[in-house]
Amino acid sequence: MYSQKTSLPTKNDFLSSEPGNGTMTTSISDSFNPELLDAIKRMAHIAEYRKANTLSHLDRIREYCLVIAQGMGLDSQTAQMIAHASQLHDIGEIALPEQLVTRKDKLSSYEWDLVKRHPIIGAEILKGSPSAILQMGEIIALTHHERWDGSGYPQGLKAEEIPLGGRICALADVFDALTTRRPYKDEMPIELAAQLIRDSSGQFFDPQMVRVFQDELASLVEIRRMNI
Ligand SMILES: [Fe+2]
Numbered sequence: 001m002y003s004q005k006t007s008l009p010t011k012n013d014f015l016s017s018e019p020g021n022g023t024m025t026t027s028i029s030d031s032f033n034p035e036l037l038d039a040i041k042r043m044a045h046i047a048e049y050r051k052a053n054t055l056s057h058l059d060r061i062r063e064y065c066l067v068i069a070q071g072m073g074l075d076s077q078t079a080q081m082i083a084h085a086s087q088l089h090d091i092g093e094i095a096l097p098e099q100l101v102t103r104k105d106k107l108s109s110y111e112w113d114l115v116k117r118h119p120i121i122g123a124e125i126l127k128g129s130p131s132a133i134l135q136m137g138e139i140i141a142l143t144h145h146e147r148w149d150g151s152g153y154p155q156g157l158k159a160e161e162i163p164l165g166g167r168i169c170a171l172a173d174v175f176d177a178l179t180t181r182r183p184y185k186d187e188m189p190i191e192l193a194a195q196l197i198r199d200s201s202g203q204f205f206d207p208q209m210v211r212v213f214q215d216e217l218a219s220l221v222e223i224r225r226m227n228i
């Protein structure tokens, strides 16, 4: 299957064509069409299903992103678009062998290289949609593992080179991963998870966003309580 990977886009393809770099096409007015939102959520669930993640995982990510996006001062339309699109962040994992996404033990460096392709695959799956939410989904899928200090993947983008949607989803995804039980680990106490995120300010995460995260922590905890 992976012999076909040569047809996947390269870093440069995305740097020159990703919507976040100013080439977003005119979108149809679909932002809050309930049928589209339902289809997006179910599409996202396909990729999460193999990891035994429930729909509540997607609900938490979406709601965390909404709170953080609003805290960053984004208008309601943009904040909601990022929130809905964030559910698609791991859609590219659908192309990975099942044993890799469900593995509990350590990955070899070859396997880790495969896993690190899921942002590019996700962006490829979503590329070219006329839907503004799916265009945002493409950006988020591609950039949700980038880090503020440039040490992330797949493009090693740094600071504000990372589209805001990707930065927001990165923080929401890490908070969720730390504070929920997975087959291979227990959940971490909220205060410890929050401390880890604060300690990663300027390294993994946008410092301004970490301040928003701290200010909104009570809301995030409540979202978690309602969607666990
Ligand atoms: Fe991911």
Ligand SMILES: [Fe+2]
Pocket (backbone or CB within 6 Å): 089, 090, 173
């Ligand atoms: Fe996730």
